[in-house]
Amino acid sequence: MDIAQILRSEGFKVTPQRIAIYQALTGHHNHPTAELIYQSLRAEHPSMSLATVYKTMEIFEKIGLVKVLDVGDDCARYDWDTQNHSHIRCTVCNKVEDLMGIDSKAISKIVEEGSEYRVTGQQITFEGICPDCLRKQSH
Amino acid sequence: MDIAQILRSEGFKVTPQRIAIYQALTGHHNHPTAELIYQSLRAEHPSMSLATVYKTMEIFEKIGLVKVLDVGDDCARYDWDTQNHSHIRCTVCNKVEDLMGIDSKAISKIVEEGSEYRVTGQQITFEGICPDCLRKQSH
């Protein structure tokens, strides 16, 4: 099922902007910010506006196409992999990567069983210095 | 070692504002926001300003007296328990509680061993609905 079909089936209109934003999102492996997506689309879509990126992301989140990440650098990042998983952000170059080492689903199960909350979401984020930046620092 | 001594030993001046803010912080069990601390001090310290709360928290963070939390509600919260531990925020009443069920230190160890990052920080935050709000909803 492609993006146009998903939008239609959820009662939203299919627009060039929405398609472009979706493609930009799935094309990036960097958990892009709204600004980054906006910038990467300006060349092809000169009239694109940042507000449209935000509004579109809100829809995408609502219909489960993206997860909004809060990795502690004061701006939302968008992840098209909506499975629970953890992230790590390099405090030097600011890139965000997936962390596969830990089983987020198991952790959230522990939380749910250990507390009386109904757990609805999780954000597991680490920060550190990535191998590349570590190497540069040692020179 | 009390707050006055700590400040002095770190080369900062001891002011009534800093003492009051520290007391407000340690008095709250709610991971207060800057605004909340500011409001709770206005009565006793009419001239207190929000900017001073922010500036003071920056110092407290620098000298390891508080950890700044990012629990996904668009404002910083301050925690005087600087040991790594997880939090859960109720999306209905917006309160933030400590989560003792999971061993954050162990998780961060796993991350450090499983990746090539030098891990320097972590934010493990869940969101859900607290027992109180669950009860109210069912009526």
Added chain:
DNA sequence: TTGTGTGCAAACACTTTGCAATTAG
């Protein structure tokens, strides 16, 4: 045709900053 979507600019919320006046040491 009609109501949703877009793009601009203004509004927003939280936080930071510049600076004159104040105060701790």
Added chain:
DNA sequence: CTAATTGCAAAGTGTTTGCACACAA
């Protein structure tokens, strides 16, 4: 005395909103 700190107001940042115009269905 003097350098650090305060408090105000203004600026800054990322995000949201109102609204006229454009466009998908």
